[in-house]
Amino acid sequence: MKNDTLLFTNDFSESGFVFAPFDSEQKAILFPLENSEFITEKLFLDAFIDQEKTFFADEAAKENHIKLVDKTIKEIKKNDLKKVVVSRTEQLEITDFSLLAVYQKLLQNYTNAFVYVWFHPKVGLWLGATPETLLEIENSVFTTMSLAGTQLYKDTVDVVWKSKELNEQQLVTDFIENQLSGISSQLKIDKTETARAGSLLHLKTKVTGVLNQKSTLKTLVSALHPTPAVCGMPREKAKKFILENEYYKRSFYTGFLGEINIKSLKFKTQSSSLFVNLRCMNINKNNASIFIGGGITKDSNAAKEWEETVSKSNVMKRVL
Numbered sequence: 353m354k355n356d357t358l359l360f361t362n363d364f365s366e367s368g369f370v371f372a373p374f375d376s377e378q379k380a381i382l383f384p385l386e387n388s389e390f391i392t393e394k395l396f397l398d399a400f401i402d403q404e405k406t407f408f409a410d411e412a413a414k415e416n417h418i419k420l421v422d423k424t425i426k427e428i429k430k431n432d433l434k435k436v437v438v439s440r441t442e443q444l445e446i447t448d449f450s451l452l453a454v455y456q457k458l459l460q461n462y463t464n465a466f467v468y469v470w471f472h473p474k475v476g477l478w479l480g481a482t483p484e485t486l487l488e489i490e491n492s493v494f495t496t497m498s499l500a501g502t503q504l505y506k507d508t509v510d511v512v513w514k515s516k517e518l519n520e521q522q523l524v525t526d527f528i529e530n531q532l533s534g535i536s537s538q539l540k541i542d543k544t545e546t547a548r549a550g551s552l553l554h555l556k557t558k559v560t561g562v563l564n565q566k567s568t569l570k571t572l573v574s575a576l577h578p579t580p581a582v583c584g585m586p587r588e589k590a591k592k593f594i595l596e597n598e599y600y601k602r603s604f605y606t607g608f609l610g611e612i613n614i615k616s617l618k619f620k621t622q623s624s625s626l627f628v629n630l631r632c633m634n635i636n637k638n639n640a641s642i643f644i645g646g647g648i649t650k651d652s653n654a655a656k657e658w659e660e661t662v663s664k665s666n667v668m669k670r671v672l
């Protein structure tokens with residue numbers, strides 16, 4: 353961006369880079385293409401795998417998160433909720449922070465993630481390495497994914513998943529299929545596979561289709577965001593529970609970011625690539641706020657859900 357004016361998308365019809373919050377009632381920030389500069393560089397980095405490092409957990413944070421998960425399970429059993437993704441934030445004091453070094457480590461550690469650094473003087477500095485694609489679309493052909501369920505990677509992706517994780521992820525796939533069926537054709541749901549994201553494994557199902565002529569990028573974004581991978585089912589009820597019960601404001605965590613409506617005259621295409629803002633952090637002076645969450649269903653165990661957020665927090669802690 354060539355100046356510090358804060359601009360927003362009107363309807364996702366502009367060209368540029370968007371940064372959208374979790375709460376879809378709030379506008380997404382836009383760096384318009386015409387005010388931006390494109391620099392492409394090929395990087396050759398060695399893998400930097402430092403997965404053994406673990407960190408001490410904060411007992412008060414543990415107690416709070418377990419309380420929130422227990423409350424969520426009760427709410428699911430009492431009301432018509434099938435799943436709610438609840439999250440927390442952790443504050444870390446960072447000394448000798450080097451943006452370049454941290455960004456490089458993210459790139460080295462998370463080779464199949466979307467690794468980014470985003471900064472606006474009026475909003476702040478965000479960075480992350482997300483394994484989740486919200487959508488990729490070229491002309492009208494799109495790809496999205498259902499990503500949920502977590503276990504630690506222990507030298508193999510050939511693992512067994514428990515029914516809690518299988519159900520939790522199936523729910524996301526069903527939601528995506530249902531949301532897309534009215535606005536697209538040739539919908540194809542691939543076989544579910546285990547996908548590695550650094551030291552973690554997730555269940556992932558690729559979904560492809562063709563967007564109807566009447567539908568726009570905004571229609572597609574609104575249909576998908578937020579999926580039950582970051583919010584819950586039913587969507588509005590889960591979102592209300594999250595906004596009222598989490599101990600902090602998510603802001604851009606579990607929102608999405610990426611390029612929209614980038615035209616290629618050579619290939620006669622227009623494409624957009626948006627990613628869900630997971631495994632991310634917000635840097636403010638010598639403080640890093642990291643954000644981590646997990647899907648809760650009636651079968652969840654609060655202590656295990658806590659451990660899952662600890663494993664996810666290590667993704668960021670290891671590179672800081």
Ligand SMILES: C=C(O[C@H]1C=CC=C(C(=O)O)[C@@H]1O)C(=O)O
Binds near residue numbers: 502646664
């Ligand atoms: C909400 C997060 O992860 C989501 C994506 C993959 C697996 C998830 C899970 O197992 O709960 C979450 O749905 C997060 O990393 O903060």
